[in-house]
Amino acid sequence: MNPLKKLIKWAQRKSPWIIHFNAGACNGCDIEVVDALTPRFDLERFGVLQKGSPRHADVLVCTGAVTMQTADRLKNIYDQMAEPKFVVAVGTCACSGGVFGDCYCVKGGIDAVIPVSAYIPGCAARPEAIIDGVVKLLSTLEDKKLQPKNPIVINSEKELADMLDEAEAAEENTETENFEENKAKEDNENA
Amino acid sequence: MLDFHTLKNSIIERFPNLSDEYFREDGTRLWVKAVLPQEFITLFDFVVKELRFDNFHMTVGLDSGDYFEIIYLLSNAENQMLNLRQRTVSRDDTFAASVYPYFENALFHERELIDLFGIDVQGLPAGHRYPLPDKWPDDNYPLRKDWKTEFFDKKTLTYDHEAAAEAERLRLEEEARKKAAREAAIAAAKAKKAQQEKEAQANE
Ligand code: SF4
Secondary structure (H helix, E strand, C coil): CCHHHHHHHHHHHHCCEEEEEECCCCCHHHHHHHHHHCCCCCHHHHCCEECCCHHHCCEEEEECCEEHHHHHHHHHHHHHCCCCCEEEEECHHHHHCHHHCCCCCEEECHHHCCCCCEEECCCCCCHHHHHHHHHHHHHHCCCCCCCCCCCEECCHHHHHHHHHHHHHHHHHHHHHHHHHHHHHHHHHHHC | CCCHHHHHHHHHHHCCCCCHHHEEEECCEEEEEEECHHHHHHHHHHHHHCCCCCEEEEEEEEECCCCEEEEEEEECCCCCEEEEEEECCCCCCCEEECCCCCCCCHHHHHHHHHHHHCCEEECCCCCCCCCCCCCCCCCCCCCCCCCCHHHEECCCCEECHHHHHHHHHHHHHHHHHHHHHHHHHHHHHHHHHHHHHHHHHHHC
8 A cells, every 4th residue: 555545544544534414404413413522422532523624524424314405515515525535324314314205305315415434323323323433434444445345334222222221230230239338337337 | 461352352343354253262372364465464564563463473384275374473572372364365376465574584484485385475575495495396385285295206306297186086086985885884874773763662
């Protein structure tokens, strides 16, 4: 691989800059994207920065189904981005059209207009899932290719549900243990 | 604070052709039935300037079958709501007067009525269409009841009028068949009941 490409890849992997575009979302997914970027979930710890111009961005984060009015604009923004570029579809609407799919002015998912490298379903997609999607996308860049071979699909709902269950169970256990300990202590003191 | 009864009477006093049945009270809200554009604009003027219902909230478009209606939601400083309605003459003659001279925030509501219902709202300033796409074909009004998304080809942007007419014919036929079947069933049940009563009388 020539050194320049290597450098670009290194920079992209360490600090991918994103631009967020709402192609016709109900705003639910946009809130989650903003949530993922801000300190509570903090995508920025992976070097991900939100940029104002598509010319500065490596990753196009799209939310919502594509309407007839936004289709041309989306294509335009995609064309303005410098190669190599990636598109992440956030939310069920962006993946397939979702609840708006049959609406009179909706063309379908993001992939009806531009190629997509990662699909993150969920209505709205969780910030954890968005982070997972972006990080997985970055880790595929470790391979020789500049574009992932197959689009990444994050099936986070089940994984996350399991994780949350585990966490809750663990929390409950510690709570009950503490409670028992405290009680034993109190009993001792009283005695 | 005026109660709705006095409000109603003051409107009727000014517009004698609006009878009592034009009004309906509903908790905190007074409904007025639909009037034609020429009369509507004087009524609107009176309500806004003299009865001081000077908060304009929104408009609602309505496809009533033979004509279109626009509902205007107004309120006054005492939080009383007044719903005025304007109607068009027919489905083809869709002229309606604009309330833009009174409330500038009506602009986008009325542009929506033009685009989505095809109501010919007169008196708006020149400007872009809203909210349908720029390429949207004329004479396609998606919120009209007789416009169905199934018959609209999103690729070529054409509406299949023949298929729509055919589907409508089938639907009417099916409805008529169901209605006939229901009526037959009701008639049979009635006949059976009469028969039973007769038998009971005979037994007695
Ligand atoms: S996936 Fe859900 S939250 Fe996201 S844009 Fe669609 S409807 Fe809104």
